[in-house]
Amino acid sequence: MDEREFEEKMRAALRPVEAPDGLAERIIRRAEALAERTRKPVTQQAWLRWGALAALLAMGSFGILRWEEKKRAEQIEARKVAEQFTMAMNITTRKMARIQKNLVVEVPLKRGH
Numbered sequence: 001m002d003e004r005e006f007e008e009k010m011r012a013a014l015r016p017v018e019a020p021d022g023l024a025e026r027i028i029r030r031a032e033a034l035a036e037r038t039r040k041p042v043t044q045q046a047w048l049r050w051g052a053l054a055a056l057l058a059m060g061s062f063g064i065l066r067w068e069e070k071k072r073a074e075q076i077e078a079r080k081v082a083e084q085f086t087m088a089m090n091i092t093t094r095k096m097a098r099i100q101k102n103l104v105v106e107v108p109l110k111r112g113h
Helices: 003-014 023-038 044-103
Strands: none
Touching: none
16 A cells, blocks of 8 residues: 555545434433432441541641640740759859858968979
C-alpha cells in the first residue's frame, strides 16, 4: 500500500457519519440509570464514620488545648524559679560582700624582696 492509498483509507475511515435516530436519548437514559444504581443513601455506617471523625477531631483539639495550657503553666513556673534564683544570688552576693568586708586582714608587706 502506497502513501496515496493510505490517505484515501484514512479519509474514508474518518469521514463524518450520521448517528442513528434516538442514540442521544438512549445514552442519556443509560447514564441516568447508572447514576441511580450507584447513588447510595446515607447509611447508619456512614453516620458512624462521620461521628467517629468528629469525636477524633474534638479529642485532638482538646488534647492540643491541654498541652498548650500545660506548656504555659510550665513557662510561668520556670520564670518564677528563675526570679527566685536571681533573688537568692543577689542576697548571697550581698552577704558575701559583708562577710568579706569583716574578714579583711591587713597583711604587712615586706619591703626589699
